[in-house]
Amino acid sequence: MSEKIRVLVTALGGTSHGQQILKALRHGELDYHIVGSDMTSRSSGRAISDEFVTLPPAGAPDYLESLERVIEAHGIQAVFHGCEQEMTVFSQNRERLEKNGVFFPVNPPRVLDICQNKARTNALLMEKGFEPPRYVSITSVDDTEQVDFLPAVLKPSSGGGGSAHVYIAQDQRELEFLAEYLLGFCPEVLAQEYMGTAEEEYTVGVLFGRDGELLNSIGVRRLVEGAISTRFRVPNRTGRADLGPQLTISSGISQGEVGKWPEVTQVCESIASVLGAEAPVNVQCRVVDGAVKVFEINPRFSGTTSLRAMAGYNEPEVLIRREVLGEEVTPGFSYREGTILRSLVEHWIAD
CATH class of the missing domain: 3.30.470.20 (ATP-grasp fold, B domain)
Structure with missing residues (x-):
């Protein structure tokens, strides 16, 4: 191709999947002009982008408007999200964002609603006959009495990423302690059979x-x-x-x-x-x-x-x-x- 394909990859800080997408494009056969973004200029993504811009957090009131300005200013043809917060915003606003022919590779809200809640994910797998590890949803320490399998993996039912806040309980004492700890900052914990x-x-x-x-x-x-x-x-x-x-x-x-x-x-x-x-x-x-x-x-x-x-x-x-x-x-x-x-x-x- 005579012209470079113009791509925006967001959330390039740390070890985000945004950096993985950008690296994959660098391994590709097509010729790209890659605009990278993050919430701060102190982002390692600056070193591997052709251009770099800052965007507000995905939950900010002006996020979509800021994103659309970047897309228009740089002639972007495809936008890849680099974090789950932006993924959710892209999915919820896909029709608006794609109205000018820009491609957003993101799953629809119905898929995100299931996968971003680990209890719903396990329930669907069981319903469809895929036999996941046994699990119990915990919203209070008393719910640990329902866990009849040990060892168990405990993790927030929603959020996380990169195995953050994931722990193993090998006995009832550890199970109760870890459940109480996790419930201190998340409303629902998933106890899942370690297999x-x-x-x-x-x-x-x-x-x-x-x-x-x-x-x-x-x-x-x-x-x-x-x-x-x-x-x-x-x-x-x-x-x-x-x-x-x-x-x-x-x-x-x-x-x-x-x-x-x-x-x-x-x-x-x-x-x-x-x-x-x-x-x-x-x-x-x-x-x-x-x-x-x-x-x-x-x-x-x-x-x-x-x-x-x-x-x-x-x-x-x-x-x-x-x-x-x-x-x-x-x-x-x-x-x-x-x-x-x-x-x-x-x-x-x-x-």
């Missing part, structure tokens, strides 16, 4: 077009070791050898073996299709005795988006080709398989 081992944990991306057509899926069998990919690890005191010597929660920074993993990805495709997705969906699961046990669904691009792009599974570019350029994308397109490891990268940001 399997970290060696059989997967993060699976399922890609849909704007029209809801299933385009492809990819899996990363997580390598959960070292500080970068481990949220925390505790000795297993339950006496259950099937859970391994240690109980582990992975971090939001995944690495590992990238591949098709059909026994896992096909189940995740079915789940995402039941949701009615119209954009990327990321499914977190473990395989236990041959069964896929889904414990979380994120209705967005993943923290492994750039890893997938390195394998030739470039979700942002596929969607730009299909939805912006009008190119034909063959469902089930091929990509490479292999192992990808991560490390920290530093950027000099001049004031």
Whole structure:
């Protein structure tokens, strides 16, 4: 193409999925002019954007107007959200935002309503016969009496991200303590059965077009070791050898073996299709005795988006080709398989 495709990627601070999208575009074959944004100029995203702008928080009264001004001023053709707050705003205002032909890859509110509440997610999975780990919704410490499975993973039912505020209770005392702690800042806590081992944990991306057509899926069998990919690890005191010597929660920074993993990805495709997705969906699961046990669904691009792009599974570019350029994308397109490891990268940001 003679002209660059002009893309806006938001929320480029920290280890956001916005940075993953931007890195994936840099791995692409098309020529892009990427405008990055964040709430502050002290953002590492400045170092990897062609231009950088600041936007107010997604909840600010002037957010949409500010966003629209940036889109118009820079001739933006596609906007990728880099945080869940902006994802929600984009989804709720998609018709307004896309009225001038700008593409916003985001799932509809009905999908977000389910996936952004972990209790609703588990209820849907059970209703549709996918057999997730057992769970109990906790709104008071007294509700812990209903938990008849240990160890249990406790986490806020809504919000979170990057495995924030996720803990393991191995006995009733820990269960009550952690429930009381989490209820101190969130109204509902999900207690979910801890199952399997970290060696059989997967993060699976399922890609849909704007029209809801299933385009492809990819899996990363997580390598959960070292500080970068481990949220925390505790000795297993339950006496259950099937859970391994240690109980582990992975971090939001995944690495590992990238591949098709059909026994896992096909189940995740079915789940995402039941949701009615119209954009990327990321499914977190473990395989236990041959069964896929889904414990979380994120209705967005993943923290492994750039890893997938390195394998030739470039979700942002596929969607730009299909939805912006009008190119034909063959469902089930091929990509490479292999192992990808991560490390920290530093950027000099001049004031």
